[in-house]
Amino acid sequence: MKKQAALPGIDVSEVQESLSGSCAERPEADTGQAAACPVPEPDGWPPLTTMLHSLFVFEPTTPAPEPITVLGLACGCGRDLAALPPEQRALVEKADVICGGKALLEGFAAAKARVLPLTAPLEPVLSRLSQLRAAGERVLVLADGDPLFFGIGATLARQLGPETVRLLPAVSSLQQACARLALPWHKVICLSLHGRDDLGPLNRAAGKDAPLCILTDARMTPDVLARHLLDRGVDWFTAHIFERMGAPDEAHHQLSLSETACRAFGPACTLLLVPKDRPRAPYLGLDTAQLAVEGNLITKRPVRAAALSLLRIKPRHVVWDIGSGSGAMALEAVVLAHEGRVVAVERSAGRAISIQENRRRFGAATLDVCLGQAPECLPALPDPQRVFIGGGLSGEDAEDILGHVCHRLPPGGRLVAACVLLDTLCGSRRFLERLGWPLEIVQVQASEARELGGDLHLAALNPVFLLAAQKPAHNAS
The missing domain is CATH 3.40.50.150 (Vaccinia Virus protein VP39)
Incomplete structure (x- = not known):
C-alpha cells in the first residue's frame, strides 16, 4: 500500500555532490514553497506528468524493514570495494541495492547488489528507495563525507522520515579543511553556493567577524566569489582554497582576496575565508x-x-x-x-x-x-x-x-x-x-x-x- 506525500520541491543541487563524485559535500536546500495542487484525473489520480515528479512514500510490507543505510565515504580513501574498511565492505556485500552518483558507483561494479543511480529529478529516486525498503530490500546509499553536511542524508531523513534512515558519516569537507589549518571548526560559518545564485547568505556572513567555509561549484568558483566580495569592500579575509581534497594531487592555495580574484580554479573547491582584520561596517549617524x-x-x-x-x-x-x-x-x-x-x-x-x-x-x-x-x-x-x-x-x-x-x-x-x-x-x-x-x-x-x-x-x-x-x-x- 502506498501514499502520496504532499511535500515541497527539492533543489537539484542537493544531488550534485553525488553526481560529480567530489569529496566536498553539496548543498541542502528547502525552497520553502509547495507546488500548486494538480487537477486530478477522472480516476482520482494526479496527472501523469505530476506523478513522474512526485514523491511517493511506501508503507512497509514486512514487519520490521531495515532502515536505508547512508554510508559516507572518507576523502582520500579509494572509491572501490577493495579499498573499504572491513565493516564498510560488509555493508556493501550485504546490500541488495546500492544507490549513488554515477562517479561513486563506478568503483562498486564488482558488488553483487543491483545499482540505482542517483540522478535529478530526485523525487522518483526517493520513491524507488522507499518502495525497495518497504519490500524488505537492504538499501545502501553512497555519499561523500558527512551526508548531513549539505548532503543527501538530510534530504532522505526529511522526505522519508528519520526513522527510515541510518546515517554512517565520514569526516566532512569542513572538518578536513579546518584540520589542515588547525582551525576550530565549531567557530566557522558554513555556506554552500553549489548550484545556487543567491549570494545573500555570503553577504550577510562576511561582516560577522568569523571564518567562513564555502562549498563552490563550476560557476561559483573562488575567484568569482572573491571579485564579488571585493566589489562590496570586503577585503579583510585570507583565502584558503582546497582543490581535489583528499586526492593524491590535492592542492592548497593560501591567497589574499585580490590574489584569489586573479586566479582560476576548478569546480567543487572547499573555500575557507579566515579574517585577518576586523570587518568594517557602516554606523548610525554617518559623517x-x-x-x-x-x-x-x-x-x-x-x-x-x-x-x-x-x-x-x-x-x-x-x-x-x-x-x-x-x-x-x-x-x-x-x-x-x-x-x-x-x-x-x-x-x-x-x-x-x-x-x-x-x-x-x-x-x-x-x-x-x-x-x-x-x-x-x-x-x-x-x-x-x-x-x-x-x-x-x-x-x-x-x-x-x-x-x-x-x-x-x-x-x-x-x-x-x-x-x-x-x-x-x-x-x-x-x-x-x-x-x-x-x-x-x-x-x-x-x-x-x-x-x-x-x-x-x-x-x-x-x-x-x-x-x-x-x-x-x-x-x-
Missing part, C-alpha cells in the same frame, strides 16, 4: 565627510535619524531606499537590517557610482545598488518590508511609485517618504488617505553650528516633512 556625495544630494543626519525611527527596521527586513542619492540612508539601514537586505534605487548613473563607492568604503556587503527609474525598475526587486522614498515624488510618476510600493508591501509593512515641497507632501498624503492607511506626519527642523565673526551661530537646515504610513492588515492593495 558626510566620509561619503562620496554628488551635488550635495544627501539626506541630512537629523532627517535620517527621524526616518529610521519611523521605519522601525528589524534585522531580517528587506528595505528599499528609493531615490537614494549618496546612499547614506541605505547604509544606515544596513546597520539595522543586518540579517536582511537593503536595496538603494537610484536613476542617476553618477549617483549610483557614488553609492557603490560608499558601499566599498564601509564594506556594506548586504547593500545592493539598483540603477533605474522608479517605478519601472521596482518589479525586479525582492518584496520589501520597509520602504524609504527620499526622492522622486515631486514628478509625474509619484502616484505610480506610491502605488507600486503600497502593493508590494505586506500587511504591517511601513513606508516613510521625505517631502521638501508642500505639493509633494499634500499629494502623497491624499494618495495614502484614499487607501485608508494610518498616517504620521513629522516635520524635522534642525540647525547646525557654523563659524561667524569669530564665534558660532546656528544655521538652519531646510525643513523636511516625513510622512510615515503602515499597511493595514485588511488592506488588499
Whole structure:
C-alpha cells in the first residue's frame, strides 16, 4: 500500500555532490514553497506528468524493514570495494541495492547488489528507495563525507522520515579543511553556493567577524566569489582554497582576496575565508565627510535619524531606499537590517557610482545598488518590508511609485517618504488617505553650528516633512 506525500520541491543541487563524485559535500536546500495542487484525473489520480515528479512514500510490507543505510565515504580513501574498511565492505556485500552518483558507483561494479543511480529529478529516486525498503530490500546509499553536511542524508531523513534512515558519516569537507589549518571548526560559518545564485547568505556572513567555509561549484568558483566580495569592500579575509581534497594531487592555495580574484580554479573547491582584520561596517549617524556625495544630494543626519525611527527596521527586513542619492540612508539601514537586505534605487548613473563607492568604503556587503527609474525598475526587486522614498515624488510618476510600493508591501509593512515641497507632501498624503492607511506626519527642523565673526551661530537646515504610513492588515492593495 502506498501514499502520496504532499511535500515541497527539492533543489537539484542537493544531488550534485553525488553526481560529480567530489569529496566536498553539496548543498541542502528547502525552497520553502509547495507546488500548486494538480487537477486530478477522472480516476482520482494526479496527472501523469505530476506523478513522474512526485514523491511517493511506501508503507512497509514486512514487519520490521531495515532502515536505508547512508554510508559516507572518507576523502582520500579509494572509491572501490577493495579499498573499504572491513565493516564498510560488509555493508556493501550485504546490500541488495546500492544507490549513488554515477562517479561513486563506478568503483562498486564488482558488488553483487543491483545499482540505482542517483540522478535529478530526485523525487522518483526517493520513491524507488522507499518502495525497495518497504519490500524488505537492504538499501545502501553512497555519499561523500558527512551526508548531513549539505548532503543527501538530510534530504532522505526529511522526505522519508528519520526513522527510515541510518546515517554512517565520514569526516566532512569542513572538518578536513579546518584540520589542515588547525582551525576550530565549531567557530566557522558554513555556506554552500553549489548550484545556487543567491549570494545573500555570503553577504550577510562576511561582516560577522568569523571564518567562513564555502562549498563552490563550476560557476561559483573562488575567484568569482572573491571579485564579488571585493566589489562590496570586503577585503579583510585570507583565502584558503582546497582543490581535489583528499586526492593524491590535492592542492592548497593560501591567497589574499585580490590574489584569489586573479586566479582560476576548478569546480567543487572547499573555500575557507579566515579574517585577518576586523570587518568594517557602516554606523548610525554617518559623517558626510566620509561619503562620496554628488551635488550635495544627501539626506541630512537629523532627517535620517527621524526616518529610521519611523521605519522601525528589524534585522531580517528587506528595505528599499528609493531615490537614494549618496546612499547614506541605505547604509544606515544596513546597520539595522543586518540579517536582511537593503536595496538603494537610484536613476542617476553618477549617483549610483557614488553609492557603490560608499558601499566599498564601509564594506556594506548586504547593500545592493539598483540603477533605474522608479517605478519601472521596482518589479525586479525582492518584496520589501520597509520602504524609504527620499526622492522622486515631486514628478509625474509619484502616484505610480506610491502605488507600486503600497502593493508590494505586506500587511504591517511601513513606508516613510521625505517631502521638501508642500505639493509633494499634500499629494502623497491624499494618495495614502484614499487607501485608508494610518498616517504620521513629522516635520524635522534642525540647525547646525557654523563659524561667524569669530564665534558660532546656528544655521538652519531646510525643513523636511516625513510622512510615515503602515499597511493595514485588511488592506488588499
